[in-house]
Amino acid sequence: MVSDLAAVVVLVGAYVTCAVLKINLGYGRRISLAAVFAPAVALFANDLELDGRSVVVMGSLLAATALILAKHAWVEVAWHPFLMAACWAITHGVMNVADSISSTNKALPFVIAASLGTLVYSSLEAVCQGFAEGGRAWLQDAVRVWLTLEAVLVSTSGMTILVFREIGWPALLAALAVLVITKREFDNFGAAHDAYGQTVRALDRLSVGATRAGESLKRTQPLADAP
Amino acid sequence: MPAERKPTSVRLFVAFTVSVAIGATVTTWMHWGRPKLSEVLFFWVVHNLAENTTVEVPLPGLYVARTSPQRPLKLSSGFIVLLTAAFTVDPATATFIALLPAFPIALLRTERDAVRRIFNGAQETVCMAATAVVFTTITGAFDGIATLFGAALIAAVVAEVLNTGQVATVVALHRQVHFGAVARQMTWTIPHSLSFALAALLVSTLYKEFGMVAGVFLVMPLVALRFVRQSKLDLDAVHEETLKTFVRAIDRKSPYTRHHSEGVAEYVVALHRELGTPEKELTRRYFGALLHDVGKVTVSSKILTKAGALTDEEFTEMKSHPGVGAEVVKDIDHLQDLQWEILYHHERMDGKGYPHGLEAENIPYAARVLAVADTFDALTNDRPYRKAMTKEEACEELNRVAGTQLDTEIVDAFVRAVERGEAVVRFPVAVHTNDHVAEETFASKVR
Numbered sequence: 221m222v223s224d225l226a227a228v229v230v231l232v233g234a235y236v237t238c239a240v241l242k243i244n245l246g247y248g249r250r251i252s253l254a255a256v257f258a259p260a261v262a263l264f265a266n267d268l269e270l271d272g273r274s275v276v277v278m279g280s281l282l283a284a285t286a287l288i289l290a291k292h293a294w295v296e297v298a299w300h301p302f303l304m305a306a307c308w309a310i311t312h313g314v315m316n317v318a319d320s321i322s323s324t325n326k327a328l329p330f331v332i333a334a335s336l337g338t339l340v341y342s343s344l345e346a347v348c349q350g351f352a353e354g355g356r357a358w359l360q361d362a363v364r365v366w367l368t369l370e371a372v373l374v375s376t377s378g379m380t381i382l383v384f385r386e387i388g389w390p391a392l393l394a395a396l397a398v399l400v401i402t403k404r405e406f407d408n409f410g411a412a413h414d415a416y417g418q419t420v421r422a423l424d425r426l427s428v429g430a431t432r433a434g435e436s437l438k439r440t441q442p443l444a445d446a447p
Numbered sequence: 448m449p450a451e452r453k454p455t456s457v458r459l460f461v462a463f464t465v466s467v468a469i470g471a472t473v474t475t476w477m478h479w480g481r482p483k484l485s486e487v488l489f490f491w492v493v494h495n496l497a498e499n500t501t502v503e504v505p506l507p508g509l510y511v512a513r514t515s516p517q518r519p520l521k522l523s524s525g526f527i528v529l530l531t532a533a534f535t536v537d538p539a540t541a542t543f544i545a546l547l548p549a550f551p552i553a554l555l556r557t558e559r560d561a562v563r564r565i566f567n568g569a570q571e572t573v574c575m576a577a578t579a580v581v582f583t584t585i586t587g588a589f590d591g592i593a594t595l596f597g598a599a600l601i602a603a604v605v606a607e608v609l610n611t612g613q614v615a616t617v618v619a620l621h622r623q624v625h626f627g628a629v630a631r632q633m634t635w636t637i638p639h640s641l642s643f644a645l646a647a648l649l650v651s652t653l654y655k656e657f658g659m660v661a662g663v664f665l666v667m668p669l670v671a672l673r674f675v676r677q678s679k680l681d682l683d684a685v686h687e688e689t690l691k692t693f694v695r696a697i698d699r700k701s702p703y704t705r706h707h708s709e710g711v712a713e714y715v716v717a718l719h720r721e722l723g724t725p726e727k728e729l730t731r732r733y734f735g736a737l738l739h740d741v742g743k744v745t746v747s748s749k750i751l752t753k754a755g756a757l758t759d760e761e762f763t764e765m766k767s768h769p770g771v772g773a774e775v776v777k778d779i780d781h782l783q784d785l786q787w788e789i790l791y792h793h794e795r796m797d798g799k800g801y802p803h804g805l806e807a808e809n810i811p812y813a814a815r816v817l818a819v820a821d822t823f824d825a826l827t828n829d830r831p832y833r834k835a836m837t838k839e840e841a842c843e844e845l846n847r848v849a850g851t852q853l854d855t856e857i858v859d860a861f862v863r864a865v866e867r868g869e870a871v872v873r874f875p876v877a878v879h880t881n882d883h884v885a886e887e888t889f890a891s892k893v894r
Contacts, residue, residue, distance in 0.1 A: 365675070365678070371667050371668070371671040374667075375667040378664060379650070379653055379664040382657065383649050383656075386652060386656055387592055387595070390592045390593075391649065393596065394649035396645075397642040397643075397646050398646045398649065401643075401672065405672050405675045409678055409679040409682070412679045412683055414780075416682055416685065416686045416689070419686060421778075422775055423693050423775070425775075425778070
């Protein structure tokens, strides 16, 4: 069982790194990978003898600092501590319930807590990102891809927490490998999506430019006004 | 469709691979004992699930699918499952997991290309036997987490080397090309394999602790990533089709230039291959050629279809099309680099071209290649003021203007390709992309 300060520091490092790494979901919508490691930080912070909440706060502040250094928007810097607190509350709640039922096998509660923590963190991040970038349109545009990403993040989070308890920090390397593949696939999709959008807009401008100014408007206006 | 008969050298190599696979199975069985049925079944099911999440990848660019009757490359996630098995169970079981699905299915299926399936199964069996033996030996001799990771990475390299080696050999034998040329083009899979090895180690650790529930954690990301990959490929296809539809609409402004842009694009690919341009650049050149006349959208149809000589005013309008085309692609991030070949494809070696009157080497190389293909396609099709030339007449004409209008070396290369029959029909190109050839020939295991 891994439950020392060094392990938490490693997890916080992974969390901070993933807060900066963003995946492109297409339509210019981006979301971080921090949700994978946030529950792990919270869960292992709870296991420590020192105050778990202070570790969570430390992680959030480090993530915020990294985001500032990476020149992310200030509003984004602000919401990570809030998301981390929500994640900590969820995982803490699940583990308390599990303790009250049985104190022997913690593997299942760990997986449930990690998966729920990731789900909550990622969902709230999407909502925050949506408010910051374009309200409801954010989710409407990217919901299908975002849900797919959720499947990967939740399973990776559950898998990582279990393996981390068994073999320690090297599990992070393996988890990062999964995340690198995930990021690559999603970024490829996002890039293809953005490229297609650009092409359509450029061709649209070209075809409008090929007609007299206002001609397309003149032709489409009667159709729009038709009963 | 009847199966194509493979050359003797290919059949011999397949027979050799099958023999090695059978030998590996027997040896591991004798050394590590009988394979464990429950584990074989579990990984067989997960492997089949992963194999059924195959996506078809027409690389590089969709034109390959169109310029060749060959099938596109298939990407599957089966490799990561087999790696997980190699890190989890004993070598005898791991070898049997790779062997089990391959031979019965290959032999039961009556459809074409059973040889390809048998080869795939055999080469996977050889890979897995070696991978599992390497992993088991290293982790048996040394303790510690570092050993575990080191063993996983070394085993993945072994799998990669054997997979690439076997597939490249059979492709090289089948296409009668140099082994090194094929193998070099497959090196892009190495980083994937190393990443997969770490992911497989994660699942393997989980499996050892929690049993078959680990399958859920393995399948979920695979299915999700498959969905994303397929969506990306669908988008690419729609993208290319959108560009082609637009270009066709422009070509149809004149009855004489129907399919001109697509024809030029195919000649450009053939010509670049003749000139030794790296395969990875061909997609860019293909799109550059496809879009080279996109600026004609602003040129009046009257000018494009005029039978007689153009007036100065008409010629000025005509000369605007490379600039307009370049402006269009400049606004599209991923096509920006094509602007120069589009802008300068009407420049001449003697500096008498347009729009800027550049001379010789000052004209970008891709634009000089495009100019040759553009001229050939124009010569071999009817125009309002003359009939189409034969390919021989067109080549003579290219040679005549080489040095003044067109680049001599590029014309020579094009004429060579035409004489060999590689650039005279609309589907002329022998595809040398290893992935594609590999799929066409045998392998479907390129990640």
